[in-house]
Amino acid sequence: xxxxxxxxxxxxxxxxxxxxxxxxxxxxxxxxxxxxxxxxxxxxxxxxxxxxxxxxxxxxxxxxxxxxxxxxxxxxxxxxxxxxxxxxxxxxxxxxxxxxxxxxxxxxxxxxxxxxxxxxxxxxxxxxxxxxxxxxxxxxxxxxxxxxxxxxxxxxxxxxxxxxxxxxxxxxxxxxxxxxxxxxxxxxxxxxxxxxxxxxxxxxxxxxxxxxxxxxxxxxxxxxxxxxxxxxxxxxxxxxxxxxxxxxxxxxxxxxxxxxxxxxxxxxxxxxxxxxxxxxxxxxxxxxxxxxxxxxxxxxxxxxxxxxxxxxxxxxxxxxxxxxxxxxxxxxxxxxxxxxxxxxxxxxxxxxxxxxxxxxxxxxxxxxxxxxxxxxxxxxxxxxxxxxxxxxxxxxxxxxxxxxxxxxxxxxxxxxxxxxxxxxxxxxxxxxxxxxxxxxxxxxxxxxxxxxxxxxxxxxxxxxxxxxxxxxxxxxxxxxxxxxxxxxxxxxxxxxxxxxxxxxxxxxxxxxxxxx
Amino acid sequence: xxxxxxxxxxxxxxxxxxxxxxxxxxxxxxxxxxxxxxxxxxxxxxxxxxxxxxxxxxxxxxxxxxxxxxx
Numbered sequence: 372x373x374x375x376x377x378x379x380x381x382x383x384x385x386x387x388x389x390x391x392x393x394x395x396x397x398x399x400x401x402x403x404x405x406x407x408x409x410x411x412x413x414x415x416x417x418x419x420x421x422x423x424x425x426x427x428x429x430x431x432x433x434x435x436x437x438x439x440x441x442x443x444x445x446x447x448x449x450x451x452x453x454x455x456x457x458x459x460x461x462x463x464x465x466x467x468x469x470x471x472x473x474x475x476x477x478x479x480x481x482x483x484x485x486x487x488x489x490x491x492x493x494x495x496x497x498x499x500x501x502x503x504x505x506x507x508x509x510x511x512x513x514x515x516x517x518x519x520x521x522x523x524x525x526x527x528x529x530x531x532x533x534x535x536x537x538x539x540x541x542x543x544x545x546x547x548x549x550x551x552x553x554x555x556x557x558x559x560x561x562x563x564x565x566x567x568x569x570x571x572x573x574x575x576x577x578x579x580x581x582x583x584x585x586x587x588x589x590x591x592x593x594x595x596x597x598x599x600x601x602x603x604x605x606x607x608x609x610x611x612x613x614x615x616x617x618x619x620x621x622x623x624x625x626x627x628x629x630x631x632x633x634x635x636x637x638x639x640x641x642x643x644x645x646x647x648x649x650x651x652x653x654x655x656x657x658x659x660x661x662x663x664x665x666x667x668x669x670x671x672x673x674x675x676x677x678x679x680x681x682x683x684x685x686x687x688x689x690x691x692x693x694x695x696x697x698x699x700x701x702x703x704x705x706x707x708x709x710x711x712x713x714x715x716x717x718x719x720x721x722x723x724x725x726x727x728x729x730x731x732x733x734x735x736x737x738x739x740x741x742x743x744x745x746x747x748x749x750x751x752x753x754x755x756x757x758x759x760x761x762x763x764x765x766x767x768x769x770x771x772x773x774x775x776x777x778x779x780x781x782x783x784x785x786x787x788x789x790x791x792x793x794x795x796x797x798x799x800x801x802x803x804x805x806x807x808x809x810x811x812x813x814x815x816x817x818x819x820x821x822x823x824x825x826x827x828x829x830x831x832x833x834x835x836x837x838x839x840x841x842x843x844x845x846x847x848x849x850x851x852x853x854x855x856x857x858x859x860x861x862x863x864x865x866x867x868x869x870x871x872x873x874x875x876x877x878x879x880x881x882x883x884x885x886x887x
Numbered sequence: 888x889x890x891x892x893x894x895x896x897x898x899x900x901x902x903x904x905x906x907x908x909x910x911x912x913x914x915x916x917x918x919x920x921x922x923x924x925x926x927x928x929x930x931x932x933x934x935x936x937x938x939x940x941x942x943x944x945x946x947x948x949x950x951x952x953x954x955x956x957x958x
Contacts, residue, residue, distance in 0.1 A: 649924050700895050701924030733922040738896045740949055802923050 392430055392440045396464030404464065407560060409537060410604050412445050412462040415495055418608045419458065425449030428481060432473040440465055442473040443498075446481035452616055457485035460495035463538055468498035470544070472508035475516050482522040489621040491531040493611065494547050497538030516543055523550035528721035531618045535607050536561035536587070536597070549596060552718050553614060553670065555607045556587035556597040563590055563597075592673035595707060600673060614668055617682045617689045618722050625723045631686035631864075632663035640856030644795055648771050648802065654679055654696045654729065657769070661685065661727075661860050662692075670718075671711050677701075678708035680715035682724065686864040691719035693780070694729035697770075704735045704776060706749035712779065713756040720756075725763035725867055728787070732776030733802065751886035753779045759883065763788050763870035765863065768796035768850065783849055788870045791862065792841050792850040799839045807831040889932055891954040893947040897921025902943060908936045910956070917941070917953055934958050 395401065395411060404411060410418070417423035425447040432442040443465035447458045459478045461468035470478075485492035501510055509515055526532060527550065534551035538560055545563045548554040564585030571577045571584065583589065590597035599614075601607045619626050643657050658667065658679070666684040677700040680693050693712055695702035704712075719726055735741075735750050757764075757779060766787040772780060777798060781787045792798075799806065808815070811831055818824040837843075844850050854862050897919040904916040915927040916936075934956035941953050 651925060651927060697924070698927075701922055701926045703895065703922045703924065705895075733924050736895065736922065738948075740896060804923050 388431070388434060392434065395440055395462050396438075396466070400464035408603065409463070409497070409560060411464065412460050412495070412497075415537070415604060415608065416445060416447055416449075416458065416460055418605065419451065419493070419495075419611070420447075420449035421451060421453065425458070428484070429473070429477040432477055433471065438465075439471070442471055442477065443468050444470075444474045444477050446477045448481075448484065451491075451612055454490070454615070454620055455488060456491045456493055456615075457481050457488070458493045458495060461498040461538075463497040463499075466499075466502065468538065469500060469502045470498065470509055470516060471502045471505045475509045475519065476514060479514055479518050479522060482519065482526065485530055486522070486526050489530060489623070491533065491615060491618065491620060492526060494532070494534045494551060496534060496536050496540045496544070496547055498541070498544050499539060500541040500544045510543075520546050520550055523547070527552075528622060528717075530621045531615065531722065533611055533614065535611055536563065537604055537607070538562070539564075541565075541567065553598045554590075554596065555599040555601060555610055555614075556591055557604055557607050558587045558600055558602055560604075561587040561597075588673075591671075595671060595674040595710060597674075598671050599669075614682075617668060617724070622721055622723070626689040628689075629684060629687040631684070631688075632666070634662060634860060635659045635664040640793075640859060644770060644793070644856065646795065648795075648797060649701075651697045651701065653698050654694045654702075654731070657729070658683070658692060658694060661863060662690075663687065670715060675705065675707035675711045677703060677705065678712055680711055682719075685727075685860070685867060688864075688867055689724050690727050690867065691715060691724045692727045692729065695732040695769075695776075695780070697731050700736075701733055702731050703733050704750065704753070704779060705741060706744050706746050709735075709746075709749040709753035709779070713752040716753075716756040716760050720760040720762050723762055725870065726757075726760060726765070726781070727863065728757075728764070728766045728781040730766065730768050730772040730777070730780035730782075731770040732772055732780055734774035734776040735779075748886060750775055750779065754785075755883070755886050757781055758785050761873075761875040761877070763867060763873045765866055765870075766790045767859065767863075768792045768798060770795050771797045771799075771802060773797075773799055773801050783851075788873065789851045789866055790849075791859070792845065792853045793856050793859070794841065794853060795856075796841045796844075796850070796853075797839060798841070798844055798849070799835075803832045803835045803839075806835055888937065889934065889956045889958070890952045891916065891928065891930060891956060893919065893949055893951045893953055894928060895919070895921050895926065896946070896948045897926060899941050899943050899945050899947060899953075900925060902939060902941070904936050904939075904954070906936050906939055910934065910936060919947065928953060930954075930956065932956065932958075 428446045433439040443462050445460045459481050532551045534548040534554045536556045540563045562585040591600040662683040668682040670680050764781050764787040766781040783790045900920040901918040910930045911933045914930050916930050917928040919926040937955045937957045
């Protein structure tokens with residue numbers, strides 16, 4: 372077909388418009404991005420998608436305004452690891468990535484697309500929040516900003532939702548990360564807060580820095596709103612891609628099984644686990660001996676590290692691992708560790724990822740401080756999430772599992788598909804020292820001779836240990852199996868493959884009243 | 888001057904560094920016994936021990952200052 376001058380004219384106009392749109396905001400804002408090691412939104416997307424290719428929706432949003440290319444947000448569809456995904460990405464060179472009415476409409480539409488296609492939804496956040504001058508057009512109405520969060524809640528557990536935080540996520544916008552399955556934050560640049568430090572000083576008189584109040588490290592280690600702390604945008608994008616390899620496109624599908632790899636070379640479990648129940652050791656070293664080398668994806672590594680939660684592959688099959696870490700706070704469970712465990716179980720259960728519990732837990736923390744902070748309420752969340760999970764659950768009692776710690780770590784009463792004890796396992800309401808104290812304290816105090824008293828205590832310890840001997844518990848069918856530590860990986864591979872077809876009907880009701 | 892604080896409530900079992908000692912980041916400087924477990928408390932940063940605020944056998948609550956370090 373020959374081009375007429377008229378059609379060439381049309382195309383020129385289109386090309387000019389697109390060129391302006393693709394350029395984003397003013398040059399000075401691009402320079403500012405570079406100075407703080409930030410990438411332009413379209414460069415982020417090229418790194419994120421397979422082969423750097425994607426298709427955009429609503430490119431011409433607010434094109435008539437002239438200075439608001441794409442209205443400050445790119446909404447795109449493309450492939451990650453060969454799987455279709457939908458993405459919204461703020462452009463902070465355009466009015467600091469703030470939201471106008473078309474920005475919000477674009478975000479809502481790409482969410483609707485992800486829901487219709489039943490594919491993962493990613494949020495690349497770098498935004499100052501609402502354009503207050505446009506508030507009536509974008510804030511309170513039916514398809515205003517609230518709808519974004521409404522959609523997120525609706526889509527939760529339906530498709531994976533991932534947040535990559537590259538800059539601020541302020542005020543109402545801070546709820547985007549909160550409703551995602553996982554939040555990856557770039558140290559030094561990412562921040563989340565409801566009110567800025569300036570607002571905090573004006574409204575409540577507090578003087579505080581952005582890093583202290585809403586920085587990436589704070590959120591990933593103290594508040595727990597962040598999950599993965601990274602040092603660059605490139606790393607954030609690589610981690611998001613790696614995270615998604617563990618997930619199916621939606622709840623109705625199963626995670627893809629890959630070819631298995633051997634575990635990392637290292638010491639045998641027999642050498643790693645100390646015989647003394649009260650001595651610390653590094654649970655990460657044990658996990659390395661059970662999983663395919665290099666497959667661990669740590670979630671909330673810096674938050675409540677007394678409980679390890681992460682995704683891994685065992686002979687190519689994705690599993691979610693919850694493991695007590697005796698090296699940190701003795702592996703005792705606190706309110707934060709309970710929250711961490713509950714969210715992780717919900718994540719795995721939603722997307723058909725089987726669960727592996729590695730128990731070495733002295734119980735939940737006691738004392739005034741934790742009781743006042745509601746440790747019972749927090750512990751109930753963990754136990755409720757574990758109890759409601761219908762994916763295959765394997766409970767391994769590595770060493771001690773005392774009190775409600777046994778419950779939280781999928782003890783026998785909570786229908787794990789199998790409860791495996793290592794020969795070092797010790798299951799009880801409490802440890803021997805505490806139990807003997809609780810039962811015989813009056814008698815112990817009444818013995819005046821210190822030597823005699825010590826002898827009495829030691830004898831009672833011995834009797835108690837015999838009562839909770841792991842072979843006695845196996846004989847009573849309390850634990851299903853006792854396995855030699857060096858066989859554990861092979862046993863797990865077999866068992867997880869047997870349980871693949873597990874299909875539990877949900878109880879007939881609307882939903883439980885979930886403790887919060 | 889930096890403070891090393893107790894990560895959880897418990898009783899001081901051992902103090903592994905004395906005033907004037909140089910400690911490095913990650914070094915266990917105190918053991919707390921809590922929930923019948925031995926909890927190593929590691930220095931989060933290196934420095935010289937300026938003051939030890941606790942004694943063996945004493946109760947410490949979560950957040951209490953154990954040791955002050957100077958750089």
